[in-house]
Amino acid sequence: MFDLSLFLRHNFARVWPLASKMLTSLEIGYISSVMVTELLSPNVGPHQYPNQIRPSILPAIQKLSLAVDYITDTMVGTISKGLTLLTHLELRDAPLIEPRVTFDLTNSGLQQINQHGRLKHLSLVRSQEFLSTYFKRVNDLGILLMADKCANMESICLGGFCRVTDTGFKTILHSCSSLYKLKVCHGSQLTDLVFHDIAATSLSLTHVSFRWCNLLTNHAIKSLVRNTRLKVLDLRGCKNLGDEALPAIGSLCELKMLQLDNSDISDVGIAYLRHGIISSLVSLSVRGCKKLTDKCISVLFDGSSKLELQELDLSNLPNLSDNGVLALAKSRVPISELRMRQCPLIGDTSIMALASMQADDDRGHGSSLRLLDLYNCGGITQLSFRWLKKPYFPRLRWLGVTGSVNRDIVDALARNRPFLHVACHGEELGTDPWNNIDSSYMHDYEELDELEQWLQEGEWESDDEEMEDAEDDADVVVE
Numbered sequence: 001m002f003d004l005s006l007f008l009r010h011n012f013a014r015v016w017p018l019a020s021k022m023l024t025s026l027e028i029g030y031i032s033s034v035m036v037t038e039l040l041s042p043n044v045g046p047h048q049y050p051n052q053i054r055p056s057i058l059p060a061i062q063k064l065s066l067a068v069d070y071i072t073d074t075m076v077g078t079i080s081k082g083l084t085l086l087t088h089l090e091l092r093d094a095p096l097i098e099p100r101v102t103f104d105l106t107n108s109g110l111q112q113i114n115q116h117g118r119l120k121h122l123s124l125v126r127s128q129e130f131l132s133t134y135f136k137r138v139n140d141l142g143i144l145l146m147a148d149k150c151a152n153m154e155s156i157c158l159g160g161f162c163r164v165t166d167t168g169f170k171t172i173l174h175s176c177s178s179l180y181k182l183k184v185c186h187g188s189q190l191t192d193l194v195f196h197d198i199a200a201t202s203l204s205l206t207h208v209s210f211r212w213c214n215l216l217t218n219h220a221i222k223s224l225v226r227n228t229r230l231k232v233l234d235l236r237g238c239k240n241l242g243d244e245a246l247p248a249i250g251s252l253c254e255l256k257m258l259q260l261d262n263s264d265i266s267d268v269g270i271a272y273l274r275h276g277i278i279s280s281l282v283s284l285s286v287r288g289c290k291k292l293t294d295k296c297i298s299v300l301f302d303g304s305s306k307l308e309l310q311e312l313d314l315s316n317l318p319n320l321s322d323n324g325v326l327a328l329a330k331s332r333v334p335i336s337e338l339r340m341r342q343c344p345l346i347g348d349t350s351i352m353a354l355a356s357m358q359a360d361d362d363r364g365h366g367s368s369l370r371l372l373d374l375y376n377c378g379g380i381t382q383l384s385f386r387w388l389k390k391p392y393f394p395r396l397r398w399l400g401v402t403g404s405v406n407r408d409i410v411d412a413l414a415r416n417r418p419f420l421h422v423a424c425h426g427e428e429l430g431t432d433p434w435n436n437i438d439s440s441y442m443h444d445y446e447e448l449d450e451l452e453q454w455l456q457e458g459e460w461e462s463d464d465e466e467m468e469d470a471e472d473d474a475d476v477v478v479e
Contacts, residue, residue: 016039016057016058017057019057019058021058021059021060022060023058023060023061024060024061024062024063025061025062025063025064026058026061026063026064026065027064027065027066028065028066028067029067030067030068030069031066031067031068032068032069033068033069033070033071033072033074033075033093033103036066036068036075036078036079037072037074037075037078039057040057040058040078040079040082040083041078041082057082058083059083059084059085060085061083061085061086062085062086062087062088063086063087063088064079064083064086064088064089064090065088065090065091066090066091066092067092067093067094068091068092068093069093069094069095069096070093070095070099070103070104071091071092071093071104071105071109071124071126071135072099072102072103072104072105072109073104073105073106073108073109073112074109075091076091076105076109076110076112076113077109077112080112080113080114080115080116081112081115084116084118085116085118086116086118086119087118087119087120087121088119088120088121089113089119089121089122089123090121090122090123090157091123091124091125092123092125092126092127092159093125093126093127094126094127094128094129094130094131095126095130095131095133096130096131097131098131098133099133101137104135104136104137105124105135105137105138106137106138106142107137107138107139107141107142107145108142109142110138110142110143110145110146111142111145111146113146113149113150114146114149114150114153115149117149117152119150119153120152120153120154120155121153121154121155121156121181122150122153122155122156122157123155123156123157123158123183124157124158124159124161125157125158125159125160125185126159126160127159127160128160128186133160134160134161134162134163134186134188135160135161135162135163136162136163138161138163138164139163139164139165139168140163140164140165140167140168140171142164142168143161143164143168143169143171143172144168144171147171147172147175147176148175150172150175150176151175151176151177151178152176152178153176153178153179154176154178154179154180154181155179155180155181155182155207156172156176156179156181156182156183157181157182157183157184157185157209158183158184158185158187159183159184159185159186160185160186161184161186161187162186162187162188162189163189164187164189164190165189165190166189166190166191166193166194169184169187169190169194170193170194173194173198173201173203174200174201177201177202177203179203179205180203180204180205180206180207181205181206181207181208182205182207182208182209183207183208183209183210183211183234184209184210184211184213185209185211185212185213186211186212186213187210187212187213188213188214188215189215190210190213190215190216191215191216191220192215192216192217192219192220192223194220195220195223195224196223198223198224198226198227199223199226203227204227204229205224205227205229205230206227206229206230206231206232207230207231207232208224208227208230208232208233208234209232209233209234209235210234210235210238211234211235211236211237211238212236212237212238213237213238214237214238214239214240215240216235216238216240216241217240217241218240218241218242218244218245218248221235221241221245221248221249222245222248225248225249225251225252228251228252228253228254229254230252230254230255231254231255231256231257232255232256232257233249233252233255233257233258233259234257234259235259235260235261235263236259236260236261236262236285236287237261237262238262238263239262239263239264240264241260241263241264241265242263242264242265242266242269243264243265243266243268243269243270243272244269245263245265245269246265246269246270246272246273247272247276249272249273249276249277250272250273250275250276250277251276252276252277253276253277253280254280255277255280255281256280256281256282256283257281257282257283257284258273258277258281258283258284258285259283259284259285259313260285260286260289261285261286261287261288261289261313262287262288262289263286263289264289264291265286265289265291265292266291266292267291267292267293267295267296267299270286270292270296270299270300271299273300274299274300278300278301278307278309279306279307279308280308281307281308281309282308282309282310282311283309283310283311283312284309284311284312284313285311285312285313285339286313286314286317287313287314287315287316287317287339288315288316288317289317290316290317290318290319291319292317292319292320293317293319293320293324294319294320294321294323294324294327296324297320297324297325297327297328297331298324298327301327301328301331301333302327302330302331307333307334309333309334309335310334310335310336310337311335311336311337312328312333312335312337312338312339313339314338314339314340314343315339315340315341315342315343315373316341316342316343317340317343318343318344318345319345320340320343320345320346321345321346322345322346322347322349322350322353322379325340325346325349325350325353325354326349326350326353328353329353329354329356329357332357332358334368335368335369336368336369336370336371336395337369337370337371337430338354338369338371338372338373339371339373339400339429340372340373340374340377341373341374341375341376341377341400342375342376342377343377343378344377344378344379345378345379346374346377346378346379346380347377347378347379347380347381347384348379348380348381348383348384348387349379350377350379351374351380351384351387351388352384352387354367354369354372354393355367355387355388355392355393357369367392367393367394367395367396368395369393369395369396370395370396370397370398371396371397371398371399371429371430372393372396372398372399372400373398373399373400373428373429374399374400374401374402375400375401375402375423375424375426376402376426377402380401380402382406382409385406385409385410385413388413389413389416389417390416390417396417396420397419397420397421398420398421398423398429398430399413399420399421399422399423400423400424400426400427400429401422401423401424402424410422410424
């Protein structure tokens, strides 16, 4: 690994001939589109005749993943021509200013994709990280031209194609018969009509994501679930989805990951998941579903049979209180990642309940949580930090809190639990699900967890002295 920004452009070009000719996969966190084009362009070499073309750099590359300043026609064309064995292409840009036509992707650029016919997985995403901007020079015609060469594509991810309508998206569904993974982000013109005749296709989709596609309604989901083998369904930001979609989703017996953030579902509708897929789900997110209350916890988990659920996101639920968390703890669900950020009614009682929660009957050593996000929960006080000390939460690796609760106690906790990563500035914990939607994203936990270390050493009392000192100091300040 090295920092590309340290290289001047002419020096950077000299680095790549040192790379192994057998290299098959390359991922670069950031590189300019101009550098990519210069790197892969089959220019005439300095000691060659005009009719001699320089051999291709990185000739064996099959998988290429790049984050660039701008995705451009020139760069896409150069990649497509130069890398003849390419099967995976992932490009993401995050423009700082609105791209000019010479530094943007157009219909012409899409037409150049997959010139050698080997491409199976394609991802083109324009991030909104710095600027609210989209691929404004691509429309349905560009998708039609691309689809002509993508009949064997298995995975397609398109983010920021604001001018592509149902016509373009339907072309993908009807042209790519081998497609099993489809992701669309910020599809502002994507409507229910795309799925009206999806039953007429031979598709067997297993991974589907329609993030921030605000025109989709319950009718689209009812048609989509005819793909009964769906394992991943991401509908974050689809605000028009409500309770009527949940009976259809509840019929997907193989579903492992369900994300319904900011939708219009209620406690009544979520009950359909209890009678359908809750026993098979590994990950469930209902972040920002403002109608949900404590009742949704009891509806989902009270008296349920053995569950596989490992990740649960209950963030930004204004009506979720300590009573809901008490019901969750009582259910003994073996959750390893729990997010409850921005919940104003969550307080110290919730932390005590989770600290006492025993989900592993075989080992019985307390909470199974490895990630707990409590950022900006309204009722958290310094009392909660007493329950975040050893021996509580022995497997915890990631903790999100509000640093202003008491900075000294937060710092003391971080120092005395060296295996614990404490975040107190509002950052999201763990890996971005958008980049890891294929499976349950996992963190790089240590082989030996903190609980096992304590059991081997047989003592932990002395490690708590600094935490107690910090608490005593805080008490003095309060007095």
